[in-house]
Amino acid sequence: MGIIETVERIREQSLENQKRQQPVKMTSYRCSKCRDTTWIIVDDKARRCQCYKIDKTKKLWEASGVSIEQQDKTFKSYIPYSYDTKRARECGIEYFRNYNERKNTRYNSIAFLGQVGSGKTHLSIALAVNFLNREIPVVYMPFRDTMMNIKMNILDHEYYQKSLEKYQKAEILLIDDLYKGKITASDLNIMFEIINYRYINQMPIIISSEKGIDDILKMDEAIGSRIYEMCKGMIVEIKGKENNYRIRGCRN
Structure with a gap:
C-alpha cells in the first residue's frame, strides 16, 4: 500500500472514530496510534509513527x-x-x-x-x-x-x-x-x-x-x-x- 493510500485509510478511520465517539478496539494491533501502518496524521500531514523509529x-x-x-x-x-x-x-x-x-x-x-x-x-x-x-x-x-x-x-x-x-x-x-x-x-x-x-x-x-x-x-x-x-x-x-x-x- 502506498503512502497516499495509507494516509487516506488513516483519515477515514479517524473520521469514522470521531463519528462513533468511541475508542477503537486495538487488541489486534501492536501499535494503537498508527494501527501498524507506521503512519499517523498530524495537522493534515502524514508523519511516521514513533513505533517505526523503534522497529x-x-x-x-x-x-x-x-x-x-x-x-x-x-x-x-x-x-x-x-x-x-x-x-x-x-x-x-x-x-x-x-x-x-x-x-x-x-x-x-x-x-x-x-x-x-x-x-x-x-x-x-x-x-x-x-x-x-x-x-x-x-x-x-x-x-x-x-x-x-x-x-x-x-x-x-x-x-x-x-x-x-x-x-x-x-x-x-x-x-x-x-x-x-x-x-x-x-x-x-x-x-x-x-x-x-x-x-x-x-x-x-x-x-x-x-x-x-x-x-x-x-x-x-x-x-x-x-x-x-x-x-x-x-x-x-x-x-x-x-x-x-x-x-x-x-x-x-
Whole structure:
C-alpha cells in the first residue's frame, strides 16, 4: 500500500472514530496510534509513527551483531575508579558529542587501549548504544571470531568479499579486542584490507585492544600508522594492573 493510500485509510478511520465517539478496539494491533501502518496524521500531514523509529532501531541492533541485552553498557553505568578510567569515559562522551564535526575528517575514530579489565569493551559498546539509538548504523566486529570465520571461508571468493565488505563499508565499525590471541600473516592481510579501505574513504572506527599503540605499530606499521592517524587526539591508553576492575576489589 502506498503512502497516499495509507494516509487516506488513516483519515477515514479517524473520521469514522470521531463519528462513533468511541475508542477503537486495538487488541489486534501492536501499535494503537498508527494501527501498524507506521503512519499517523498530524495537522493534515502524514508523519511516521514513533513505533517505526523503534522497529528500525531494533533491526539496526540485530544487524550490528551487538545484542539488545548489551544496552546496559552505557556511559552512565561505567563507573570510573582512577584517572585513566575517568579520562577514558570522558573521551568516549566527547567523541560521541562531537561526532558530526569529526565524521568526515581524517581524525574521525577512537581507540580504547591497554590494561585488561579496564572497561574498554564497555566504553566501545556504550558508543555503539548511543549511535544505534540515534539510528546511526554500527557494525560490531569481534576480532578473533571474525578472523576465524573469514579464514575458514577464504577459498569461497564470493563469501570472502561479502565478509570484507560488511566491515569495510559499515557506517561505523567497532573492532573489539583487536589483535587478541596469536596473530598470523593472514590476520594482518585481512585487517589491512579492512583498515586501508576505511582509511582511504575516511570512515570511522571504534577500537578496543589490550595492545598499546606502540604494540599495534610493531604488529604491522602499515595498519598501525593508519589507525594512529585516524584516532589522533582520541587514543586512550590505560596502563597498570590497578586499573583491572576484576581484581581491584580483591586486592583492596
